[in-house]
Amino acid sequence: MKNFINIAVVGLGQVGIYLLNELNTKKKDIEIKTGKKINIVAISAKSKNKKRQFKINKKIFYKNPLEIFKHKKVDILFESIGLSDGISKKIVETALKKKVHVITPNKALISKHGNYLTKLAEKNKVNLEFEASVAGGIPILRSIKEGLITNKISKVYGILNGTSNYILSEMENSSEGFSEVLKKAQKLGYAEPGNPKLDLNGFDAFAKVRILSALAFNNKISKHKCLMEGIEKIELKDIKIADQLNLRIKLLGISELKNNQLFEAVHPCLVSKKSYIGNVNGVMNAVILEGKPVGQSILQGEGAGPGPTSSSLLSDLLSILRGNIKKPFGVSFSKLKSLKHYNVNNYVNSLYIRFEVKDKPGVLSQITNRLAKYKISVKRLIQTPDKKNNKATIVIITHKTSEINCNTCISKIKDNQNILKSPIVIRLLD
Amino acid sequence: MKNFINIAVVGLGQVGIYLLNELNTKKKDIEIKTGKKINIVAISAKSKNKKRQFKINKKIFYKNPLEIFKHKKVDILFESIGLSDGISKKIVETALKKKVHVITPNKALISKHGNYLTKLAEKNKVNLEFEASVAGGIPILRSIKEGLITNKISKVYGILNGTSNYILSEMENSSEGFSEVLKKAQKLGYAEPGNPKLDLNGFDAFAKVRILSALAFNNKISKHKCLMEGIEKIELKDIKIADQLNLRIKLLGISELKNNQLFEAVHPCLVSKKSYIGNVNGVMNAVILEGKPVGQSILQGEGAGPGPTSSSLLSDLLSILRGNIKKPFGVSFSKLKSLKHYNVNNYVNSLYIRFEVKDKPGVLSQITNRLAKYKISVKRLIQTPDKKNNKATIVIITHKTSEINCNTCISKIKDNQNILKSPIVIRLLD
Secondary structure: EEEEEEEEOOOOOHHHHHHHHHHHHHHHHOOOOOOOOEEEEEEOOOOOOOOOOEEEOHHHHOOOHHHEEEEEEOOOOEEEEOOOHHHHHHHHHHHHOOOOOEEEOHHHHHHHHHHHHHHHHHHHOOOOHHHHHHOOOOOOHHHHHHHOOOOEEEEEEEEEEEHHHHHHHHHHOOOOOOHHHHHHHHOOOOOOOOHHHHHOHHHHHHHHHHHHHHHOOOOOOOOOOOOOOOOOOHHHHHHHHHHHOOEEEEEEEEEEEEEEEEEEEEEEEEEEEOOOOHHHOOOOEEEEEEEEOOOOEEEEEOOOOHHHHHHHHHHHHHHHHHOOOOOOOOHHHHHOOOEEEEOOOOOOOOEEHHHEEEOOOOOOHHHHHHHOOOOOEEEEEEEEEHHHHHHEEEEEEEEEEEEEHHHHHHHHHOOOOOOOOOOOEEEEOO | OOOOEEEEEOOOOOOHHHHHHHHHHOOHHHHHHHHOOEEEEEEEEEOOOOOOOOOOOOOEEOOOOOOOOHHHHOOOEEEEOOOHHHHHHHHHHHHHHHHOOEEEOOHHHHHHHHHHHHHHHHHOOOEEHHHHHHHOOOOOOHHHHHHOOOOOOEEEEOOOOOOHHHHHHHHHHHHOOHHHHHHHHHOOOOOEEEEOOOHOOOHHHHHHHHHHHHHHHHHOOOOOEEEOOOOOOOHHHHHHHHHHHHEEEEEEEEEEEEEOEEEEEEEEEEEEOOOOOOHHOOOEEEEEEEEEOEEEEEEEEEEOOOHHHHHHHHHHHHHHHHHOOOOOOOOOOOEEEEEEOHHHHHHHEEEEEEEEEEEEHHHHHHHHHHHOOOOOEEEEEEEEEEEHOEEEEEEEEEOOHHHHHHHHHHHOOOOOOOOOOOEEEEEEOO
């Protein structure tokens, strides 16, 4: 690699503008650490004159990022627009074809088109780096690709969505409902003001799970949607009941090899307040990795925001400047496996099931009979009357049962006229 | 780098023999991940016929490791003897001079001779890798050198000695005294049977602190012994009192920039039971890193044992096989700083001070007067009488005060005839 490196930054939102400032202020440090001089030759965003946190050099501004390649020789491109398709995909594709290294925090893009883009990068012998796409500032991808590389990993899981974790923590702290806390999160910049759906329905965490699986198990990025549930149905009531049981609700992303089949899931989970994961609160992210011979490894850090994201983007840059590994997923694409998918019907957990019922004789026995019919045995039961409204809340903690069993059982119970609304089911972590 | 790589393993203790087995069983995996075929051409240990966990190939055995170079072409040498000097230093030195890459888990060697060996490695353009020397299987050095590389790190601290952490945890769990628990630790292989001193007096953790400082602050390895205290003076009584105060005692290693001066310390610390670090128990290690812009990062994992150590040794091997960075401390030795040392006298903490006194009138006021004279103000005081023996225990939690102030004050108090033994002083974590 030559000594003068030309860089383009495309997308100047919160992350892009912070990154640009870091690149400008850390040129000298980067030179000391890599021996390379970097030069920012082009920037691009929708609007040239929008008010931004840091000043931009308007002389190198391009409204259409694809124009950059016509006018400038670029060695490394940062893509921080953030779409899974459209211009994000187009610019990354074009760059790789032109033998330009690409660095991106875009998990939507990588989880959807990672296989195709990886092949393209390898064919053109350039890097495609995406450390910032999973768990913000936590160097988790590099740790799997390098620090823990020869371990046989059996499971990676953790808190991968800071927005959901903040909302769940804050509901517990403030005793406010989901929608009040969501508004607060939006005000603080922890949730998108327009459409926070992708954070809340599990989609964002699922994209990260897909990337983690590919790295941990040397597998192609899966296209199969195994199990994805968000936190939208969690009510303050569930958080309070969990609290009484010394439990806490966390949205977990899980990637695991079960009988050598790939199991990928995102769903809320009840975890012990005494457990490590039960104490990762607010916008923090945490990833737990189980491997042989290393045992259990934990990495925790800030999962989002321009600072942590830039930290990871720059680590990718320095890795490229030092001429380090080329393969986006550690091994060459042709050597990646295509693991079979684990049948989610066989996923087994203890369950928390909350029923809202009419307070009249026989209802409880109707429920427990139905559970017994499906061989779902009760570990714990708490019935709380609401005399005024002639209602009662029944919470049942079950022994382990399979998804298929639970789903069939619940679908039968639901039609019971004494049950006032769809039961809330939350899985318990082992 | 050529495609066939010759490897020698020197030292076949618990770590060496485990590593050898991993190398033998993971040849294929290593080839897939790096494109290189490894071949173990020489092994060496004190005894050829000692009973070991895995069989060795006696045809490639050398009693004197220095003989290896006379007979074999070696590309990469693993040193796992573990001495800071003697044959450990000699074999590493010889290898580097012969342009052989060296990988070692030997913290004693690196913390003592790291500067010299780094210069030697850079001069001969080979790697000197020591990921396994700090915190076992946790990829902390690689994370600082790569994943968090452009961050301005201000502090690195954590639980760096699994033996001490096990003993402190087990004293709390079992209510047994220091020496009983030490015996248990020795039986379980967590403490050295012969001479566990280096784990218990803080020396082992201090060696790791030195290595962490060098990497985190781009500094030469310091020769200055700032503050080193072990856990030997901690009594079950202190652990019980801490428990009542909702605190827990942990041996912390700390490396910090204070006014741009280097502060390195190892000492027991009282931490909140609710804090993250207060919940890292048993033989676990944890490293907490504060940096900008990444914020706080935490890495936790098994800190010792052949499995985790081998995980790190192999990550070093694969880094070399992939042709990755050459500089042992991330930047070239000539660019490493020589930071001034922070004066430990100015180190400021709240303190826990336990006095064992004669139970007679006026003793308490003698103590508090003396503290007042040194402007050490009392935040909390607990006096517990031991009527039968005419004694009392006085525990004082102070507001913040400096080391020099505390030391002078305690040295004056000590001579008081009503004070039965040297007071126990433990610092509180902020």
